[in-house]
Amino acid sequence: MKVVILAGGLGTRLREETEFRPKPLVDVGGRPVMWHIMKTYAHYGFRDFVICLGYRGNMIKDYFLNYEAMNNDFTICLGRQNQITYHEDHQEQDFKVTLAETGWESMTGGRVKRIEKYIDCDNFMVTYGDGVADVDIPKLVDFHKSHGKLATITAVQPVSRYGILQVDGEGSVKKFIEKPLLDGVASA
Secondary structure (H helix, E strand, O other): OEEEEEEOOOOHHHHHHHOOOOHHHOEEOOEEHHHHHHHHHHHOOOOEEEEEEOOOHHHHHHHHHOHHHHHOOEEEEOOOOOEEEEOOOOHHHHOEEEEEEOOOOOOHHHHHHHOHHHOOOOOEEEEEOOOOOOOOHHHHHHHHHHHOOOOOOOEEOOEOOOOEEEEOOOOOEEEEEOOOEOOOOEEO
């Protein structure tokens, strides 16, 4: 089953991190967040990825084009053929990654529509390229297949960014709630 990664958004909430690079390339623990997403799917056996590019997509292309050289020791024989021998063996060598330009201003549905030619199966997964979640992916796939629906969406209940004060009519604090859960859910 293929995994589609949406990697084309502008990243306005992470402006200080995304002014010069796309959200999927923001560093988390020495690796881009997109790498962590791909490793999570690969852990469950999903290694065929289609990445929907948009904002600064050229940087994501460069990341993959230079992946081996940037993540391995290597020996290069200079000359006409520039033979390169890499000295490491990583699981990522089993990844198949299709990079597809889907437009700077495309919305989620438009991005998925533009990559349909790369989807050669009835079922596929779509995830955002800027967040890591603790999801039991095989359980999610089984849930989806058992319900026979067109789509299954994972969601989280967002937490307030701030603590909440309950104040009486005189301005005295009666209760403090540290970053409570908000109403509704957000797609993850």
